[in-house]
Amino acid sequence: MDEFIIKAEALSKSYRLGNQPSERYVALRDVIARSATAPWRFLASGRAKPPVIDRNSETFWALKDVSFEVPPGQVVGIIGRNGAGKSTLLKILARITRPSGGRARVRGRIASLLEVGTGFHPELTGRQNIFLNGAILGMSRTEIIRRFDEIVGFAGVETFIDTPVKRYSSGMFVRLAFAVAAHLEPEILLVDEVLAVGDAEFQKKCLAKMHEVSRSGRTILFVSHNLAALRHVCSRGLLIDKGSLIDDGEINTVLDRYLTLGNNVAGAHEGFDSAMFTGHSVRVRSTRGAVIKTFDPVEITVRLTAKTDVADPGLYVGFLAPDGHRLAGLDFKDFLTVEPMAAGATRELGFRIERLPFLAGRYQLELHVKDMAAYRVEQIPDLFPFEIVETPIYGGRKLDTWFGNIGLVAQPLAAENKTPRMAAVAWIK
């Protein structure tokens, strides 16, 4: 006898696309016109049934054969790219839309937080909206009265509770809306991207509340793009891509798999063009795995062809934070001398950094190509992004970086250089 609180069995959801995708509804006048001309069309075509209007309609499968089981008390993260079908899955479980095929078995009261502030009316006061929103989310009036003070306290809007909500700042609004939903007491909570709104402070509060909810034994299904939050709260991950469930397991492994899906992490980039060289590829990758983690050994490879004779080729690689300021750099001449390249010669230059000491985040690579004999340096205008994922360091603890900290982990800098250097070796092929 398996213990589950949610069991999805081959859930599918399809939509029919007409040849005019912008028209989601049929206009009555078209229906009338169609039926009025039906007799004429019959005479003309000699067929009993009028021809099918949207001949070009295709079926779009938002979800296809999704099956999984959730035991009670688990916090599951549902991950996928935009349009993969995550929200559709939640909508089906929340009973807002019906599946086209398959079925789901649910053994508990479900509350869904698909949007913050559902049903809030700007003309009503905060107090009135709490009762309104609470009732909409399924709380009884007595429940709301009982938890009223807690809700107001959590949101921190005591002084404004009797002013119309349209006067609230967006932060207050979001806090109040979440406060109501957070005090639901369902067995199952479905949360869809609600963390996308609100500031860092608010997100912290939300996650803490979700943590509390899960610790009290409730089951949570959580859809988010915030990878750090997912790692923080969830123990299990479901990866959905193009409507199908492609991975199901421990949250970190599933997230790593997600990151390799789109080319959004390991930087494998198209080349570049400059006066002296044509670059064919720029790659940044960890030699240890598919994703780059803090302190991973990282290889940077640049493959280029000289357009003219270059007597003393050189390469400088700079690591930039997203705002553009330079964190560190590596210059080839500090490591090896490159032999002269005749026009048309192709070389691959690379760095292998023993331990890349950057915290999790999105970085960019800046390239300068040089002919040092001719004192020519060209800065390639393109920047090549790559991402470092959150990693447990310092004895297994993950650093809290999703409030915007980025950059080097503290380590001794080479005192005589202005730009911090890292331990690295270089090679030429």
Next chain:
Amino acid sequence: MTELIIEPIGRPGFYWRELWHYRELFYVLAWRDLLVRYQQTVIGIAWVWLRPLITMLLFTFVFNKVAKLEAPAGIAYPLLVLSATLPWQFFSGALNDASQSLIGNSQLITKVYFPRMIVPAGSVVTCFVDFLVTLTLLAVLMTWYGFLPDWRLAILPLFVALNAACALGAGLWLAAINVEYRDFRYVMPFILQLSLYASPIGFTSDLIPVGWRILYACNPLVGIIDGFRWSLLRGETVIWWPSVGLSVLITVIFCYLGIRRFRRVEDRFADLI
């Protein structure tokens, strides 16, 4: 722990149990609409009085003074008009609000689960509250004319219920139609106008020639308005019971068709809106 099964086709008996479970939401939505409507208006709830008052004055002028139509002996013409305007207003207001209610609440419908029938039913309840308020206007007018109702007043609640049921049935049907065929809302004002002229508001229905009476009574409002008048105006008006019977029949048909259509389209609302 009872298990809920989510599948492509829902089970009928379950739906009505759920409606009961969500009954509080019913009041809450109606309460919200009323609050919003009157929260910021200067005149407030007195606004609800103005419409029937103005209609009554207008009709009295046009039909009584200009066209010289007379009320049956003993009844003041304005009373005659007002006793018909009230049910008509309830019906047309409820119909209008209910048909738009799903689209107006599209945010709710695409984000939260609850039995969708609550939404149009809630707007009927809101209009009903307005109706009760306008009844006070009628009461004021009656005391002013010194024309108070007799025992027949006890029958009035039945006619009110008939009115509400008719509005609900038609409202549900229209709400469902409106989601599927979005341009239907352009037809609505026309239908309502038609019902105004086709209903015996400025005159009594015994003016209709006998041969046409059955056809005329196919408008359910005819039976309802006649019933209102009969119970309010001390029986001075003549009531033709077959038209009431026809109203009941048509109301039942409306309710059946309305609920059926609504339930069939309901599952797709979130996808269509």
